[in-house]
Amino acid sequence: MLDKFYKLCRQIEKKLNHQHCYLCHCANEKLICDYCLSDAEFERFPVPGTDLLEYPVIAKHLYNINYESLRSIGTYSDILAGLIKKLKFSKQPIASAALTLLFEAYVLRRIMQTEKLPEKLIPIPLSEIRLFKRGFNQAALLAEDIGKIAKIPVMHALKRHKHTRQQSSLGKEARLDNLFDAFKLVKPLPYKHVCLIDDVVTTGATLSSAVETIKAKTPDIKVSIWCMAVAEIGKD
Numbered sequence: 001m002l003d004k005f006y007k008l009c010r011q012i013e014k015k016l017n018h019q020h021c022y023l024c025h026c027a028n029e030k031l032i033c034d035y036c037l038s039d040a041e042f043e044r045f046p047v048p049g050t051d052l053l054e055y056p057v058i059a060k061h062l063y064n065i066n067y068e069s070l071r072s073i074g075t076y077s078d079i080l081a082g083l084i085k086k087l088k089f090s091k092q093p094i095a096s097a098a099l100t101l102l103f104e105a106y107v108l109r110r111i112m113q114t115e116k117l118p119e120k121l122i123p124i125p126l127s128e129i130r131l132f133k134r135g136f137n138q139a140a141l142l143a144e145d146i147g148k149i150a151k152i153p154v155m156h157a158l159k160r161h162k163h164t165r166q167q168s169s170l171g172k173e174a175r176l177d178n179l180f181d182a183f184k185l186v187k188p189l190p191y192k193h194v195c196l197i198d199d200v201v202t203t204g205a206t207l208s209s210a211v212e213t214i215k216a217k218t219p220d221i222k223v224s225i226w227c228m229a230v231a232e233i234g235k236d
């Protein structure tokens with residue numbers, strides 16, 4: 001029911017915002033104008049589209065790297081932080097489409113040139129309670145939008161069967177306790193390569209927990225991570 005409501009909101013938002021760039025508000029047919037798209041800068045960030053696990057400055061912040069690669073548009077700042085906040089806290093689902101355009105321009109095109117795409121996109125789920133409060137899962141919206149562009153089907157293969165506390169409110173140790181056994185695999189994954197989709201990666205503990213759940217059942221599967229922003233880089 002809520003899902004349908006947000007789909008409708010998205011369609012209305014799309015119509016209303018159609019004539020203006022979502023970022024600079026200049027008159028434009030596109031959701032993000034060419035200027036904003038080409039001019040986006042992601043400070044102190046490796047070349048977007050490359051595997052971030054190859055960069056110690058990022059990898060050292062990540063907990064238990066049990067996935068094969070990590071891609072992100074940039075750091076959690078400026079444009080990206082603004083769009084993600086609009087998506088999650090101001091409930092503007094169209095921000096997902098804007099993030100997807102940036103992801104396509106800066107990350108996806110490069111991946112498409114260099115490697116085989118994953119067979120399925122799996123959004124990181126919210127708990128039922130958080131889903132009810134927010135009305136939609138931002139990772140699922142992103143997965144749908146990216147999936148349409150990359151032509152990869154979205155699969156809701158994970159469930160969060162425990163209501164974990166908001167990770168951002170916890171210290172490192174508490175974050176890990178909070179996530180222990182948080183996910184459940186609800187669909188079989190007879191694939192070689194899948195990709196988890198999330199909005200922001202901070203320590204990677206949530207993703208690592210989800211990957212652990214997937215690999216417990218399908219140990220040989222390759223898991224990539226695509227997210228919109230990483231939060232810890234550049235803090236020290």
Ligand SMILES: [Zn+2]
Pocket residue numbers: 021022023024025026032033034035036037
């Ligand atoms: Zn613009």
